[in-house]
Structure formats: structure tokens, C-alpha cells
Amino acid sequence: MSAGVNPSRDFDAVVIGSGPGGSAAALALIEAGWSVLLVEKGRNHLIDADDPSRLLGDYSNDEIKFVSRHFLGPDPFLEPRTFRTSEAEGDRAYVGEVNSIPTTVGGGGVHADGKTPRFLEEDFRLLSERGPIDGATLADWPFGYEEMEPYYAEAERLIGVAGEAGSNPFAAPRSGPFPMPPGAPMYVATLTTAAAERIGLHPYPAPTAANSVPYDGRPACNNCGFCAFFGCPIHAKGDPVAMLQRALASGRCRLEAETFASRILVRNGRATGVELIGPEGVARTESARAVVVAAGAFETPRLLLLSGFQSDWIGRNVMFHFQTFVVGATPRPIHGHRGRAVTHLHDDHLIADPASQRAAKEAGLPWIRGGMVEHGAAGHPILEAKIHSWGPGHKDAMRDSSMRARMVALTMQGEDLPQAGNRVDLDPLIRDVRGVPVARTTYQPHRHELAASAHYSKQLVELLEVTGVDWTMVATSPWPGMPYSGGAISPIPASRHVMGTVRMADGPSGGSCDQWGRMFEAPNVLIADSSPFPTGSGYGPTLTLVALALRNARALASAGA
């Protein structure tokens, strides 16, 4: 040990990553009587670690800070990622911003607009229900929805989800109502849901982790509109604030921000601790009975690979959601800058029907599956201004505001099939600011995603035409063949829904961790984010990964590690 190494404090568990998964796992371990060191490599703009009843005031309605200047991280200079669509492009085709799910205390929960639907029963057994597809590594989850239901219910209570039971005819059965009723519908959604019903679709109020009434000591959402991509200035979004507050209030959880886990120490098939680099660049080792990795589906496999884990599954099958954007302009402004960014969804495109079966057949596929569709709008003027061009026409375009004040936007979060060649590994050359190899993503969509997008976008165009728009436009993310960039129009998927890189399976021939999220190579290493997902569904992963983290951390605690 060098002179710069501080002494260890010996916690029962070190949890790496303070997003929804890490916060849920930390809370479950605390409630089982464990002591937890929760480390986060990003900054803490969320909560007073010494007085968790006090939430910080750093979040604001500020488009420059949150959209233009990386306030929630990761900073692509300090922590670049690299990307290529295939090995044919060489070691990498792009260095910089690759899918910037936040690096900050609270993780992806901070910037999300809090859409928290449950998965469908079919999502847990997609291979059995739909059958194999060439080139895709489809697998059933090791357990079904019934196993998850109590944890879904608990997760909804913990983070505070507003919704309306029974409003979605495709939803899986629930053991009880939502903790809160839905919040105010956005005006745009009153238009698009009426049109959706006219063409036979089934829109419903989006389950949303933003308080519709005061809940758990935090206020009701006041509709400010700076929701997706922004931290909540009044902390009306419960994910993962509520779980962090409970964990820290126990007195047995220590939160250390700006602390990077560089290596999990493993001896004889068991983790013994973690190497950490603190805010001043000082390295130290923490020993622990168990290590929980919840760094997200890029950073979790990166850390496992840096730590010498051998499973060939690590990093493979990285999944995003294949996003299809269908946008149009209404004749009159619809003030999409007010409200929770998205207040309604429809799930029809996750359900097999004769039209999708015909489209699949025409594409030479056994089936296609889309995803939930978010009924949204646009709100932020800098984003719009950068779309328009400079010069004499600029201000007329901004006054006309076809890309903001009049814009209606439907986003389908399409099922992205797992493929073994789509993977996260270590870049052989590019380093982060600490000198550590960065995560490299090799990814291209399966033709299933392209076929599903092409098919369902026609129905979404029809939906907008019935709504009454001047024009429609279709775009996707990723957009194969476009120039590389960190923005939405790029071969790099912009969906912050990342999953699949530490697949769970019944045995090591089928994945890296068992159905309880424990690494086969070191069973006291628990994966507690969306990395274990065998398939990615067409819903945001947050509620599912929180439920899974609660289930698996509790199992770890009862096993005693």
C-alpha cells in the first residue's frame, strides 16, 4: 500500500452506483441489517449525505446547464466512450458522447421523466411465446411475471408511482392500485389519445414516478415542464430520491460521491473488496462481505472486465430501445412545454395482431414486436433553434414554431433483439481521465427492429393525421448510415434505456450471473441494474430493474453472502 492509501472501514457491502438499481439494493441490504458503502463516481447535486431529509437546490429550469453543458454528466471529455457498428470499422469509428445516461448521485433517475410501466407477462418468456429469430440470442427470463409482481408493487410504493389501474387493457395483473392517481394530462395528449381511440388503439395514463399529490414528504409535481433531461427543482420525482433518503436515514449507509470503483478484488471465487479512487485522486481499498454492481449496462461490464472476470457473456447482447419518432405540427400551438413531458402511452404495438404478422412475413421474419408509444410534444427553445437555420428566416421559423410550440411527437420504444455481436468491451486505446480504459460499444440493429419500425410507423403517421397535423415526419434512433454524433440522429442509439450486458441464466453456459443476479464466478458479487435482463421489452427498464434489485438484494442478505 502506498502512502496515499487510506485505511479501510469495513462495510458489509460496497454498492457501486447510486442510480435506481444501486439505491434499491442499498436500501434492501440496510433493511436487512447490513451496513453499506454506496459509491458514485459522479457529483452529488441531489441530497445532503449527512442530513438526508435535506434535498439540495442545484436542479433548475435551465436548458443551457442540463442540455448544452453536461451538468448531470458524464462529461464526454473526462469519460468518453467509443462506438463502432461492427469490427469492419476498425477499433472504433467514433470517440465522445455515447448514450449519456447520467453520471451523478441518483443516476438515470435524476434526468428521467419518470415513466415507470411494468413489463408484460410475455416480456419474461418472449422466446417461448414468439419463437426464435435468426441472428438473435433470444432467451426467456429465468422466472416469470408472477415472481416479480410483489416487487413491482413494492417499487411503485417506494418511488411513488402515479397511474390508473385497469386503464391499459394489455397490462399484466396487479395486486393493488397505484399509490397515486395520474397527474394532469397534457393538452397534446387529450388530442392524440382521442385520435388513437378513433383508430382502435388503447391509450392510457402513463405510470409516472412524479407525485400527483404530496407523497412521502415530497410535494406534488407542479407541471413546470422541465422534466425529461432535467433534475426536479422541487423533488417531486421520487426515483431514486425516496430510496436514498430511507437508506441514508438508517445511519448504516455512507454515500461517497466523486468516488470511482476501478477494480473488484476477487480471491478464490469470492470478492473481498473494491479498489476506489476518491475525489482527490487518492486510491484506497475497501473490504466487504459482498459487492453490488449497479453502474449501468455500459459501466457494469466495463468494471467486471477491468476486474478480470472471464465469462464470455460479459458485455454481449447490449440492448437499447429502437426508437421510432413520428412527429407532426398541429395548426395551433399546444404548449408542450407545460406538464410532465409525456402523460399518455399506448401499448398496442407490443401485441401480436394479423397486420404485424403479415408485415413480419413480408420481411422474412417469424414475428415483429414494437414497444410502448409515448404521446409527447416539445418544449425547449434552444433545441428548436438549433434545428432551424440562421439568417433572415430564423425568427419567422421560431415564431411559427413547427418544431416546438406546434409539435406533437410520438416515440415508440421498440423491442431491440439481443445479438451476441452487439457488445460492450474495453477500448484498446482510449482512456478516461483517470487513465482507465473506457467502454467501447459495438452495435447495429437487427433487421427485426427496422422491419418493426417501418410497420408501426405507418400506424403512428395515421394517428397523427387523424389528430390533425399539417405534415408528418418519421425518424429513428439509431439511424443507420447517418454521420456519427452524440445527438439523436446518428448510428449511435440515443435511448438511455441500456440493458443486457451481464445476462442472467440458469447456468454459466447461458449467461454471466444467476437468476438472483449473482456472478457465477464470484457469487458474492451482485449485479443490480438492467445488465442482467435477457431481453429488453418495449418499456423503460427503470421499474423492472428496481424491482429486480430489491428482490435480489434481499435474497443476498438472507443467504448471508
Add this chain to the structure above:
Amino acid sequence: MPVFFSDRQYEIVRAVCARLIPTDADAGASEAGVVDYIDTFLGAFSFDPPRIWAGGPFSGRRGGAASFGAFTPLSALDELAWRTRIEGSRGRPEREFNGPVIGLQERYLEGLARLGEDFVDLDGEGQDDRLRSVAEFTDLVYEHACEGMYGPPEYGGNRDLVGWRYIGFEGDVQPAGYTDAEVSQP
């Protein structure tokens, strides 16, 4: 007094912004002080704390104590990132762990040199032709001009909220927010 540009450079950037977002019946980049936004950004480290991230949670425009003006202190890593982005790596090893970085200041100075000292003397059409001939630089200034025109005024632009007013944007609204009726009704 500009904090980064010389007086001459400041005048040229102001003239550029006036072509990018012109003044018509409504205020444009000139009235919004977009050049001050850019000058403040490029000179962000002339201030303490640096003018990178405005404070929170409220501006005071819709209630609450005004706190946007108290800029957020940077961590050591934040400062490394933003100094490198703005100043360039300048051969310093701690900024070049993935190779040299050209900073925004250098890109502006080089772009202004290519635009020419006589830019302010050209007529509007001549200025637009010149801007099109240095398209990459013009795109960079336009990106910043959009931020300075339509971002919070605490960053130096959008003076008197002229950028928000003419497009009917209500800006930051915390802690007042909107009523349910304002969200759901036409």
C-alpha cells in the same frame, strides 16, 4: 468591457450574431446581448465561480429566492474538463490523456481571422456570403447564438427576456409551475 474578446473582436462577433438572428419588428441577437453570452462563456474562468453552470433552484422570476446568479462551484475534474474545452489542451499532459484538444477560444480566434477584419464594413449580403464561406465556424457561433438568445439571462444573453418574449415561451417557472388547467386546456 468584454472579458475575452478584444473590443474589435467583440464588434465583429456582435455583427456576426446580428446576421444569424436578425433584428426585425422584434428584438434580435443584438438587443439580446448574444455576444455577451459568448464572451462570458469563452471567458468563464475570469469569474469565481466560473460561469459554467448557473445556480438553482429558482431564478426569482416566478417566485422563490433568486439563485440562478450564484454559479455552481466546479470540482477539480469539472474545471479540468471545462478549461480544456474552452482553452484547449496547450500541451499540458493532464489535458491530453487522449491527445491534443483544440479549445473554443482558439476556434473563435481562428474563425474571426478567416472572417476578416473588414467584416463589419460589408453590407448584409456581403456578410452572409462571408459567413457561408466559413461554414464550420458559422455553425459554431450559431450554436452558441441559439443558447445566448433562448437560454436563461443569467448566462449573459437573452437580455430582458427578449428571446423568450417574441416566441411566447414562458421560460423557467419554478416554484410557481402551471395549474392543471393550464396544462390540460387549449
